[in-house]
Amino acid sequence: MKYRRRLFFVKNPYDTQTDSAFVRAVRENFSYHCAHCLEYHTIAAQLGVRADSFHAIQDIARLPCLPTLLFKRHRLRSAPALIRATSSGTSGNYSEIGFDIGGLLCALVMSCKIMYRRGLFSPVPCHYLIMGYKPHRSNRTAVTKTAFGATLFAPALSRRYILKYQDGAYSPDFEGILSALKKLDSAFFPVRFMGFPSYTFFLMQMMEEQGLHIRLKKGSKIMLGGGWKQFCAEQADKESFYRLAKKVFGIGDQDIIEFFGAVEHPILYCDCPNHHFHVPAYSRVVIRDVDTLQPVPEGTVGLVNLITPMVCATPVLSVMTDDLGVLHPSSSCGCGIQTPFLEIIGRVAPSEIKTCAAGAADLLKGGSVQ
Numbered sequence: 001m002k003y004r005r006r007l008f009f010v011k012n013p014y015d016t017q018t019d020s021a022f023v024r025a026v027r028e029n030f031s032y033h034c035a036h037c038l039e040y041h042t043i044a045a046q047l048g049v050r051a052d053s054f055h056a057i058q059d060i061a062r063l064p065c066l067p068t069l070l071f072k073r074h075r076l077r078s079a080p081a082l083i084r085a086t087s088s089g090t091s092g093n094y095s096e097i098g099f100d101i102g103g104l105l106c107a108l109v110m111s112c113k114i115m116y117r118r119g120l121f122s123p124v125p126c127h128y129l130i131m132g133y134k135p136h137r138s139n140r141t142a143v144t145k146t147a148f149g150a151t152l153f154a155p156a157l158s159r160r161y162i163l164k165y166q167d168g169a170y171s172p173d174f175e176g177i178l179s180a181l182k183k184l185d186s187a188f189f190p191v192r193f194m195g196f197p198s199y200t201f202f203l204m205q206m207m208e209e210q211g212l213h214i215r216l217k218k219g220s221k222i223m224l225g226g227g228w229k230q231f232c233a234e235q236a237d238k239e240s241f242y243r244l245a246k247k248v249f250g251i252g253d254q255d256i257i258e259f260f261g262a263v264e265h266p267i268l269y270c271d272c273p274n275h276h277f278h279v280p281a282y283s284r285v286v287i288r289d290v291d292t293l294q295p296v297p298e299g300t301v302g303l304v305n306l307i308t309p310m311v312c313a314t315p316v317l318s319v320m321t322d323d324l325g326v327l328h329p330s331s332s333c334g335c336g337i338q339t340p341f342l343e344i345i346g347r348v349a350p351s352e353i354k355t356c357a358a359g360a361a362d363l364l365k366g367g368s369v370q
C-alpha cells in the first residue's frame with residue numbers, strides 16, 4: 001500500500017497538489033478490494049470498472065459507489081481487521097467497519113496533522129466533559145472511540161461523561177455534568193467539551209434557564225462531533241449555539257470546533273475558523289444528481305458521495321451517504337485553506353430529523369442520541 005502511505009504522509013493535510021497521488025492510491029485500493037472481496041469484485045465487474053479505468057481525478061467518480069445502507073445490511077470484508085467500529089443505530093441496524101493496521105496508522109497521522117493545524121494540541125492539562133458515551137465493552141461505536149481520542153490532545157486532569165451505562169442501556173446525566181461544571185467555575189485549568197452538539201446545546205439551554213453562567217478558564221474549548229442532524233437540521237441553530245456558548249461559558253466561536261465524519265468514511269473533517277468543512281487531501285467528495293446520480297458542478301445540491309483509499313479491511317473506498325450536500329469553492333470561505341468545502345444541507349429521509357425542541361423533550365425523558 002505504498003501509494004496510500006504517500007498520500008497520508010503529505011505534509012499539508014489540505015495540500016491541493018495531491019490529485020495524482022490520490023488517483024494512484026485509489027487504483028491500488030480498488031485492486032486490493034477486487035482481489036480480496038468477492039462481492040466487491042462482482043459489483044465492479046458488473047459495472048465494467050477495472051483498475052485501469054482510473055487515470056485522472058475525475059475518473060474516481062466511476063468507482064463502484066456503495067450506499068451506507070449496504071454496510072448496515074451486509075458485513076463486507078477484504079482482510080482481517082485489527083479493530084472494528086460501528087455506526088450508532090438500534091436493533092442491529094448499524095454498519096460495522098473493520099480497520100487494518102495500515103489504515104489505523106493513516107488515521108492516526110491524519111488526525112494529528114488536522115488537529116495540530118486547528119491548534120488543538122496543548123501541553124496545558126485540562127478537564128474533559130464528554131457529551132457522549134462513556135466507553136463500555138459493549139459499545140463499539142466510532143463516535144465513542146473518536147470522542148475518547150479527542151481527549152488525548154491535551155493532558156487530561158479528569159474525564160466526565162454525560163451518557164452513562166447502567167442496567168444495559170445508556171442514559172444522560174445532566175445533573176452530574178452540571179454539578180461538575182459548578183466545581184469548575186473559575187478553575188485554574190481550562191475545560192474541554194467533546195461530543196454531540198445536541199447534548200451540549202441542551203446543557204447550555206438548561207443553564208440559561210437556571211440563570212447559571214460559569215466562567216471557564218481562557219483556552220477552554222467546545223469540540224463537537226457526531227452530527228447535528230438528528231436534532232438540529234437548521235443552520236440557524238448553530239448561530240444560537242455560538243451565542244449561548246458565549247453567554248453561559250464565555251467561550252467565543254473561535255474556540256468552538258466541529259468535526260464531521262462517518263464510520264463508513266473515517267476521514268476527519270474538522271471545521272476551519274470560519275466553520276467550514278474543507279475537504280482534506282485524504283478524501284474527495286463527489287456531489288451527485290439525486291435522479292441521475294451523475295456528478296454535478298460545485299455549488300449544486302445533491303447526494304454526497306465520499307471517497308477515500310484509507311481502508312483495506314473493508315471496501316469503503318467510495319460510499320454514498322444519505323446526506324444532501326453542496327461543495328463550495330475555497331474562495332467562498334477565505335480562511336486560507338485552498339481546498340473546497342462541504343456543506344451538509346440535510347438528509348434524504350427527513351422523517352429522521354427532529355427539531356431541537358422535540359429532541360430536547362426526548363432527551364429529558366431519558367432517551368439517548370442514536
Ligand SMILES: [Zn+2]
Nearest residue numbers: 272276333335
Ligand atoms: Zn475555511
